[in-house]
Amino acid sequence: MLGLKQVHHIAIIATDYGVSKAFYCDVLGFTLQSEVYREDRDSWKGDLALNGRYVIELFSFPFPPQRASRPEACGLRHLAFSVDDVVKAAACLEAQGVKCEAVRIDPFTGKRFTFFNDPDGLPLELYEQ
Known part of the structure; x- marks a missing residue:
C-alpha cells in the first residue's frame, strides 16, 4: 500500500508575487511562514499556513504562461x-x-x-x- 496520509501542500504560481501574497494573507487570512528569493531563478517562494497548518507554496517566475481556465480545462x-x-x-x-x-x-x-x-x-x- 502506498500509504498517503494527506495533501501536504498546493503550489501556486503568481504573475505578481506581492499582489498574490497580499491576497492570500490579508484577504483570505493565511499566515506567511517563510519566504525566500531565489536569485538564480528570479523567483520568490513563500510558504503560507492556514490556522497554523502549512497549505500553500506561493511562487513567482518571470513571464509564466497564462493558465487555461475555462471552460472546464484539463488540470486542477x-x-x-x-x-x-x-x-x-x-x-x-x-x-x-x-x-x-x-x-x-x-x-x-x-x-x-x-x-x-x-x-x-x-x-x-x-x-x-
Missing part, C-alpha cells in the same frame, strides 16, 4: 476552502473588493457554496461545512 479545477457560513464569508470577501458568484446549493450534499478568483484568475471555492 479549483481549490476549495471550508467555512461555517458561506453567505457571511462571501460578504466578507465582497467587502474587500473580491467578486463572488451567486451562492448555490450542492444538489448531492445540500451544502451552500460559491466561487471567486485569486488575482491571477485561479478559481477558488468557499464550501459550507
Whole structure:
C-alpha cells in the first residue's frame, strides 16, 4: 500500500508575487511562514499556513504562461476552502473588493457554496461545512 496520509501542500504560481501574497494573507487570512528569493531563478517562494497548518507554496517566475481556465480545462479545477457560513464569508470577501458568484446549493450534499478568483484568475471555492 502506498500509504498517503494527506495533501501536504498546493503550489501556486503568481504573475505578481506581492499582489498574490497580499491576497492570500490579508484577504483570505493565511499566515506567511517563510519566504525566500531565489536569485538564480528570479523567483520568490513563500510558504503560507492556514490556522497554523502549512497549505500553500506561493511562487513567482518571470513571464509564466497564462493558465487555461475555462471552460472546464484539463488540470486542477479549483481549490476549495471550508467555512461555517458561506453567505457571511462571501460578504466578507465582497467587502474587500473580491467578486463572488451567486451562492448555490450542492444538489448531492445540500451544502451552500460559491466561487471567486485569486488575482491571477485561479478559481477558488468557499464550501459550507
